[in-house]
Amino acid sequence: MTRMCIGIDLGGTFTKFALLDEQMRLAGQCQLDTPAAQGPEGVVGVMAEGCRQLMQENNVSPAQVVGVGIGSPGPLDLDAGVVIAMPNIPGFDHFPLRDRLSGKLGLPATLENDANAAALGEHLCGSGRSARVMVLLTLGTGLGGGIVIDGKVLHGAHSMGAEIGHMIVAPEGELCGCGQRGCIERYASAAFLALRARRAVESGRESSLAGVLAAKGQIDSRDVNQARQAGDALAAEIWDQACYYLGIACVSLARLLDPDVILLGGGLAKAGEDLLEPTRRHFIRQHWQLTPPRTRLELASLGNDAGVIGAAGQAWSVLGKR
Amino acid sequence: MTRMCIGIDLGGTFTKFALLDEQMRLAGQCQLDTPAAQGPEGVVGVMAEGCRQLMQENNVSPAQVVGVGIGSPGPLDLDAGVVIAMPNIPGFDHFPLRDRLSGKLGLPATLENDANAAALGEHLCGSGRSARVMVLLTLGTGLGGGIVIDGKVLHGAHSMGAEIGHMIVAPEGELCGCGQRGCIERYASAAFLALRARRAVESGRESSLAGVLAAKGQIDSRDVNQARQAGDALAAEIWDQACYYLGIACVSLARLLDPDVILLGGGLAKAGEDLLEPTRRHFIRQHWQLTPPRTRLELASLGNDAGVIGAAGQAWSVLGKR
Numbered sequence: 132m133t134r135m136c137i138g139i140d141l142g143g144t145f146t147k148f149a150l151l152d153e154q155m156r157l158a159g160q161c162q163l164d165t166p167a168a169q170g171p172e173g174v175v176g177v178m179a180e181g182c183r184q185l186m187q188e189n190n191v192s193p194a195q196v197v198g199v200g201i202g203s204p205g206p207l208d209l210d211a212g213v214v215i216a217m218p219n220i221p222g223f224d225h226f227p228l229r230d231r232l233s234g235k236l237g238l239p240a241t242l243e244n245d246a247n248a249a250a251l252g253e254h255l256c257g258s259g260r261s262a263r264v265m266v267l268l269t270l271g272t273g274l275g276g277g278i279v280i281d282g283k284v285l286h287g288a289h290s291m292g293a294e295i296g297h298m299i300v301a302p303e304g305e306l307c308g309c310g311q312r313g314c315i316e317r318y319a320s321a322a323f324l325a326l327r328a329r330r331a332v333e334s335g336r337e338s339s340l341a342g343v344l345a346a347k348g349q350i351d352s353r354d355v356n357q358a359r360q361a362g363d364a365l366a367a368e369i370w371d372q373a374c375y376y377l378g379i380a381c382v383s384l385a386r387l388l389d390p391d392v393i394l395l396g397g398g399l400a401k402a403g404e405d406l407l408e409p410t411r412r413h414f415i416r417q418h419w420q421l422t423p424p425r426t427r428l429e430l431a432s433l434g435n436d437a438g439v440i441g442a443a444g445q446a447w448s449v450l451g452k453r
Numbered sequence: 454m455t456r457m458c459i460g461i462d463l464g465g466t467f468t469k470f471a472l473l474d475e476q477m478r479l480a481g482q483c484q485l486d487t488p489a490a491q492g493p494e495g496v497v498g499v500m501a502e503g504c505r506q507l508m509q510e511n512n513v514s515p516a517q518v519v520g521v522g523i524g525s526p527g528p529l530d531l532d533a534g535v536v537i538a539m540p541n542i543p544g545f546d547h548f549p550l551r552d553r554l555s556g557k558l559g560l561p562a563t564l565e566n567d568a569n570a571a572a573l574g575e576h577l578c579g580s581g582r583s584a585r586v587m588v589l590l591t592l593g594t595g596l597g598g599g600i601v602i603d604g605k606v607l608h609g610a611h612s613m614g615a616e617i618g619h620m621i622v623a624p625e626g627e628l629c630g631c632g633q634r635g636c637i638e639r640y641a642s643a644a645f646l647a648l649r650a651r652r653a654v655e656s657g658r659e660s661s662l663a664g665v666l667a668a669k670g671q672i673d674s675r676d677v678n679q680a681r682q683a684g685d686a687l688a689a690e691i692w693d694q695a696c697y698y699l700g701i702a703c704v705s706l707a708r709l710l711d712p713d714v715i716l717l718g719g720g721l722a723k724a725g726e727d728l729l730e731p732t733r734r735h736f737i738r739q740h741w742q743l744t745p746p747r748t749r750l751e752l753a754s755l756g757n758d759a760g761v762i763g764a765a766g767q768a769w770s771v772l773g774k775r
Contacts, residue, residue: 206744263610278709280607287711288585289747294708297741299701302623310742311704379621382633386616387600387709389609419619420632422528425611 135191136451137182137199137238138443140245141174143167143219148181149436150189151443153451155255159189160439170222171231179235198239200446201228202248202438209290212242243445245438247284247293249431250277251448252441253394257433262391266384267431268295268377270399270406274316278388284445296320300379318376321352321399328355328369338365356402371409373399378413385418385426396431403430457513458773459504459521459560460765462567463496465489465541470503471758472511473765475773477577481511482761492544493553501557520561522768523550524570524760531612534564565767567760569606569615571753572599573770574763575716579755584713588706589753590617590699592721592728596638600710606767618642622701640698643674643721650677650691660687678724693731695721700735707740707748718753725752 133152140147142165150159163181166173182199186192206215212229233240243251250259250267259265259279269275274296278285285292296316297309304313317323329350332341339361343354358366381393400406411428418424433440455474462469464487472481485503488495504521508514528537534551555562565573572581572589581587581601591597596618600607607614618638619631626635639645651672654663662685665676680688703715722728733750740746755762 264614280602285602285710288713289711291744291747292586292709292711294711297708298705299739300621300624302698302701307741311739376624379624383620383705384709386619387614387706388607389611389614389616391610417621417633419629422613425613 132195134197134451135195136197136443136446137185138202138248138439138441138446139178139181139199140202140248140439140442141165141178141204143204146174146177146181147436147439148185149439149443150185150191151440151447153447155444155447157256157440159185159191160436161185161188165220167220171220171226171228174220175228175231175235178232182236193236193238196238198241198446198450199232199236200241200243200248200442200444200449201232202243202245202442202445203228205244207242207244207290209242209244209286212240239450241446241449243284243442244277244290246275247277247286248439248441248445249275249396249433249437250279250293250441251284251444252433252437252439253396253431254279254282254441255444256440257437258394258429258431259392264388264390266295266388266390266393267437268380268393268395269397269431270320270395271397272320272322274320275397280388282448295380295384298380298383300376300383315376315380319373319380319399321397324369324373324399325350325352325355327372328366331365331369336365339363340366352399352402356405360405374406374409375413377410378417381410381414381426381428382417382419385424390426392427392429394429394431396434396437400430454517456519456773457517458519458765458768459507460524460570460761460763460768461500461503461521462524462570462761462764463487463500463526464567465526468496468499468503469758469761470507471761471765472507472513473762473769475769477766477769479578479758479762481507481513482758483507483510487542489542493542493548493550496542497550497553497557500554504558515558515560518560520563520768520772521554521558522563522565522570522764522766522771523554524565524567524764524767525550527566529564529566529612531564531566531608534562561772563768563771565606565764566599566612568597569599569608570761570763570767571597571718571755571759572601572615572763573606573766574755574759574761575718575753576601576604576763577766578762579759580716580751580753581714586710586712588617588710588712588715589759590702590715590717591719591753592642592717593719594642594644596642597719602710604770617702617706620702620705622698622705637698637702641695641702641721643719646691646695646721647672647674647677649694650688653687653691658687661685662688674721674724678727682727696728696731697735699732700739703732703736703748703750704739704741707746712748714749714751716751716753718756718759722752
């Protein structure tokens, strides 16, 4: 009887489900809308429904399922399996998500931070395969990430590890929403890169992005890259600045953690080589001379599936021993 | 029969030896001069001699000894047990130190970086006891350190982890000997803090330290602290700047690793509260507002014994399973 783990990636809009076998191969996937307006009980109901649907569609019996891994936005109390707060779905304050779903399904469950789950997913099935030490930077609305060491997610002493977006790369720099100054998130996430472009345009800097802003009412990171490709100087400057700060963050990560690989993922990384190449250049330029760079910079490969795969992988890692 | 591990801390001037029992209690210590001029074979001879002396003085038979842990300056190839190079003792290039000592003693041996060994020592017997995640910053000639997670030293993928002194805290800042700019070592080690004071005096800044420099031909970090205590403005500025950058490094370490505690050790930490209090203040001021600081900043407690204790602890951790 093939043993399976189920992964769930709980998002504000969609909830994703995946089956992962013991060889860390994806054996099935599905997706449901997250009933955010129905509060935690409604959300748990949909999570259980998705698991049943996934098993049915793939001819997997509950007896085959070792456990269910949940990847959730946070902050979380990982040891207790409790959501402390959830910015995008109301009603989750101090909600015992892990045990509530486990009770409803009659299956053991684990709870993991969604960014950590994505890192574990890339480690198990993506660009981070076979890495002893791996870091994922997810460059989206914010800058999230995860650290995997010897196959284990780094949680820290208080479930608050790998808040990579809030490394300080610019002392006395831009004020971050978290209250710190100079967090890498303010310089290199997709959203803040776009915001920096907008502010420059609004302050009167000459750029083709002024036309984009006038036409669409906003600028996103793709607009900045397109303008840069078309030769816009402001766009090139802002894009390069993000890569410069990413290079600094990667040097500090290399010094502290000595990873095999740092992966760039999230919306901004859809730019592919346009992001990777200048980031590598800044990394190498700022890297020490004592040894050649051993840490590789690469693109993440699983896209939006990293989280759900990693959630299932976490269930395997915690519940799969027998 | 009480089982023991022996720790050896190989330094450029002295080699230290310690016996550690299975409860991580120090059961004996001794020290010999390092015969640096005699090359690696002479050094290995003294290492073996010290082990025998330590056993004899403490009535421990070789049969009781589980293994010998060596803490050594590096860079090292930890997996292979090989010294790649040793700045202070010539002739050690690519020398298989672990196996050579092991062969000479007829006992299994382990090799660990001396800074990592000190961190493990503080974790096992010092201020880092019971920490799930712990960081040691050794503020001496340079700025070294080690990271201990769940009782294990973080080595990284290429034996180059925890090079904490080379985190970048000041982009485009001072050029470090390693080739990077803005490494924390250049701002907060004992030697570089003193060097900054000296350069300021030599550039004509008014300070009582000018008299120290004239009288002694040099300034050390203690002179800076004494001048600061006596009300010298330049000394206060330079001391505070070191604490400021330490605060930034500690914020980034807290975000990445979420340690229970960051320990300040090494020569500069002999200033005790004079260093700790302003560093804590800068840490708290720059720390995010999302949660109160959970990571404590404390002084290391084992002083120069941390390394030899940690070396023995590493032997226990690698060789002690039965």
